[in-house]
Each structure stands twice: as C-alpha cells, then as structure tokens.
Amino acid sequence: MAVAWSEKASSMKVLSLSPSLSPMSPPVILTQDELKKVAAFKAVEFVESGMVLGLGTGSTAKHAVDRIGELLRQGKLNNIIGIPTSKKTQEQAISLGIPLSDLDSHPTIDLAIDGADEVDPYLNLVKGRGGSLLREKMVEGACKKFVCIVDESKLVKYLGGSGLALPIEVVPFCWKFTASKLENLLRDSGCVAKLRNDGKGEPFVTDNGNYIVDLYLKKEIGDLQVAGDAILRIAGVVEHGMFLDMATTVIVAGDLGITINNKH
C-alpha cells in the first residue's frame, strides 16, 4: 500500500545519528559510509536471538553483517542462522563465524536486512547495481520482514529517477536480442540498454553465471507492476531489479538523523 515520505511513511524519528552522541552534542556531519553504518546498526536492533536472517549484499548491508557478527561474538545474540544473498556476503559471514544455511533448508526467513540503489515514496526499490538482484529477490521474497537500509542519497521521486541503472539479469545467450526487446518494451520511457562490464572489458558475470543489462530511463515508467511483469515475460530475462511492495521497513540515515519508514 502507498505511503509518502512527508506524510505517512515516517513513523519514528531518532534524533541522534551516533549512539555515542548526547542530545546536546553539536551537529556532526557524517560521511556517506558513516550514514550507511548508522542505518545498518539501527536495523540490527530488530534482530533477535533464534532468528533466521537474510543477509544482504553491498556496502550498506556489509555493515549490518559485521554488526551481527560482532553481537554473536559478544554473546549478545545466539542461535542465528544467516541466508546470504551473494557469494561475497557468504564469504564475509563465514569469516565472522555466522552460521549459514539456504532457502532449501529454511524456506521462511524471519528478517532480511539489505541496502538499495533507489527508494521511491511508496517504498519500492531498485536493487542490483551490486549485481546480486536475483538471490536478493529470492531471499527477500521469502521474508516475514524486509528492512531496507539506505543513506538519504538513495531517495528518488520515482524508480529510475536517479538517472542510474535499472539492472536486469539476463541469460548470456543472445543478450543483445534480449536487450533490444527490453529497449522496445520501455521505449516510452526513453530506455537505453547497456551490457554491464566487469571493468576489465569483459561482461560482468553474476553469481548465477548470467549477465546484467542495465536500463537507463529518461522518463518515469507508468505502472511498475505491469512493466515488471512484462519484463519477466521476455524470454532471456531472468529477473529485474525492481523490488515492488517488498520492503516492510526502510531505514534512512541523513544529515538530520534516522527516519524509520514502515509500510502500512
């Protein structure tokens, strides 16, 4: 259901950005990475012993996974089982001693914590600029609660509104054909499709052996659900990076503090 930032979404405000600051401390300007950490630490407050946890991917989620590992080490959390959303997060969790499992063994997840590339006023997300959108969507789709953590630079008026990529995971076979189908489908939004590269001149390959086609939009997509369903009907598309109506909470860290936005 729809919520708007300024009206219904903000259900709670935390005035201090850093747990170590007293309310009388002078304002502190935090870096983007510090804001990500603040959002991540706040999300980990929702974690309880005995939970099965979806562990997200990216620089924001990394802080949450680090914090979970720290609390386990300190004995403040027990009996956690993590379900990682990427090989990278799996490696991080193993290095922290977080017990891991998968969706086959744990098809229901109590809580997932993950970042996002864009958040719209209705708490819809773009994810996958880190390349892990398929596993993220599988894990976060199996959650009772999905807490998304972002710094305020991720807030957009509409999905695609940052001018950055809307990622689509595609099979490598004839990816140009799939990319042109995507451009054609979203031509009213001025869509340009580009194959993501790995920075060394080769295609970026996901954990699932697929490619990513990044869509750049000049205009807003009309009905996101309709567009998402149409994207999935293109043979060759594996999954798209729009996470519609999936986040139950979005925690935003910004210069003025943390806002916790709950879906109503």
Ligand SMILES: O=C(CO)[C@H](O)[C@H](O)COP(=O)(O)O
């Ligand atoms: O979807 C993702 C990875 O596939 C990430 O959550 C998203 O890219 C945000 O990353 P970061 O926290 O590094 O800004």
